[in-house]
Amino acid sequence: MKRPDAWAGIALAVALVCWPQLASAAALDGAMLSAWWGVPFAGILLSIAVFPLIAPALWHHHYGKIAAAWGVAFLLPFALVYGAGPALGTLIHAMLEEYLPFIILLTALYTVAGGICVRGNLHGTPRVNTALLALGTVLASIMGTTGAAMLLIRPLLRANDNRKHVVHVVVFFIFLVANVGGSLSPIGDPPLFLGFLNGISFFWTTVHLALPMLFVSGVLLVLFYALDSYYFHRREEEGSRFLDPTPDTPALGIDGKINFVLLGAAIALVLMSGFWKPGVSFEVYGTSVALQNVVRDVGLIGVTLLSLVLTQRSAREGNAFTWGPIEEVAKLFAGIFITIAPVIMILRAGEAGAFALITRLVTDPSGNPSNPAYFWATGLLSSFLDNAPTYLVFFHLAGGNAQALMTTGASTLVAISAGAVFMGANTYIGNAPNFMVKAIAESRGIRMPSFFGYMAWSGAVLIPLFLATHWLFI
Template sequence: MLFFATAAAHASLPPMGMLAPFIVLLLCIALMPLIAVHFWERHYPKVAVALGLVTAAYYAFVQQDWHPLHHAAQEYVSFMALVGSLFIISGGISIRVKGEATPLVNTLFLLIGALLANLIGTTGASMLLIRPWIKMNRFRITGFHIVFFIFIISNVGGCLTPIGDPPLFLGFLRGVPFFWVLQHCWPAGLLALTLLLATFFILDARNFYRIPKHIRDKETANEEWHFGGLLNLAWLCVVIAAVLLPKSLQETALLGVFSVPALVMIAASVASYFTTKPAVHEANDFNFGPVKEVGFLFIGIFLTMIPALQILQSGEAVEISSPLQYYFTTGALSAFLDNAPTYLSFLAAALGQQHLSVESHGDVLRFAAEHTGHLVAISLGAVFFGAGSYIGNGPNFMVKAIAEKSKVNAPSFLAYMYRYSIPILLPILIIVGWVMVKSAP
């Protein structure tokens, strides 16, 4: 490790041209599903890995500095161990529901899903709950049911723990204490959830009471819930316990890459998969497609963002300074690019302005203590605005795909924005920012 530290200390700042692979990859993630969907479905692994290898080659042969690549590999394995284990374990729990839900039941369901997202991640909660959500509303489901599910469960709800949303887990890996997010972000999370749930309840009540009363009474009678694969709750507890292992074990790594928590998570996911009855997986239409996509894309993201992080942490690339500016700037990019690297990029920029390094756990811990408002702004901007479009956060497109497979008319990419995220979500997030972030220390 001394070699890596020494090499990192003397490495020169990469040229601006080395940002190109990162920018190209993010643009591909944002645009290719819209303009060349079939090409992207077939070749995204090659594109992501190839762009990542361009950056890896620069550090290996030009900079001759292996430390950034080693660090990226460690973070990638930890990241994928968490995301993958939560996806696999939640895929082994099935929820079946009979009967039609009332507006109050729907609102409570979304609230419970938002809280659950902090324990199993927004991806896990979305994959676990989207099918029962569609079934319990099958008699009157519309586009806004899918959109508010994405707003609340796939994004905003996961703002309270590092497990909740990928950006926050990346911050945890960099040194943000596990309970820091809950301690400092819960007021803004509570306000955002309250406004979103209240708006949903009003819209859903209008939808519900348009139906003739005798049909409403018939459809909402004899509501029944059935649960399967509950053994997987134990495996979820194992994953959560792994995240909370002592720092000494967090820093112990097999082959320099596989941390003890990552190995525990991988073991829990393997055990979950083989102890879950095939009927449960079939009921959930479980397959590894979504986690495979995340895995390949993030190989490219973790490698190509190394130059961006180094340039941003120099403190010279970003001129914004106030928490409110960070909130909206991080949010604007998170709505149309992947919110995880966006979070890490602005965290690096904010640290760089204080002459601190995102590579140092001590510096990140110091920043979290001394510049709480800035870190709250970056965290909330990344998590909340990830709901701004289908491409802001991984679960968004997954939910849309499952809805369409279930014959639900989910809004198109543009309709999602001009009918929902711009007129409904954006004003709520502006209120949250103005009330909670503007006055942050």
């Protein structure tokens, strides 16, 4: 990563404040926290939304420092009010339990998929584009939304590099490949992986989310084909269709095939951490780190390094591979995972917390779960809070008993799972691959919509579709 000084500053500042009380780190009861502790989290979200619009140059050069500043804006006051131990414990928990596994897995999938180069040049007709989106939707549940998105976004952009209207292609790619397609397995999307680690059977989502996923993805593919056909046949597109800056000189083929083996190894490591339970863990200032998770993360780092060593340079050059997209995700989501910590604590406090209204919204007058409310509450919060921790909050609000939720509470678990996975597509920050795809498209010269511009797309296309999903399945 370039210029790590901002994040080093966070570590130094917290260490200086917390040094006298390192051993006293402890988790706080979310019922003690005021809603005001959510201000730094709101601040980083607003920064992501507003700075690229009003000060794009400043944001491009200093987004890491801005994210770090919001992290400090939470941690230092928190240490002063509640003590250095709880502040350090909160930071360590956010990093070890949530952020590091998250970014290690994303980096491994990003690096491995970035080493697989599809040679040759497909031509971005509506049929070809729709076929690529459908393929990515299927692959997302097999190799994860990050893996599928990183594998196919570059060939898709290359196929359409002679077209004037490309933004809609990337937007629908985020909808389908980076989100909805990952709903059929725990490997597909981080929320479902967290459910798997908490006892949900591997194929439970395959069975119970199949119909909602097929409905949503089917409608999106039909809408995309109609929209892409409209743009493809517009007059300004006619000349550009025959002026391809990357003509199809080499035959279609794949470079970097060794990465398919490494991708299999990454998937095996993720599965291992769910099935292998040796019962060994390490305590780090109140955070329990399980042995299987350490083995998984070390193995994924090894997979990343092997991909860098074993992949021929031509494969990454063919993909125009850079570290920029994963660097942006790493820095921004570090700030998000730190500042989201008090928000998650308050939500976990349920009726006793400052966000008790949310708890009341997901319970009907008789005290039973309201499945539509779970669907929309999980989904809308997943749009802004990152869908993985949001899924866990509502999983526990619904009882947290995997066996009960898979049987008598199956409809509630469907609502939570569908809301988290599907509505991660509502904003750029709902799911990490969204940001990566946006960054890669922009590195290819595509002017992607702003934060609010993208929400206009998702509001117009996805919200009516989710209303239909609510009526049909929830």
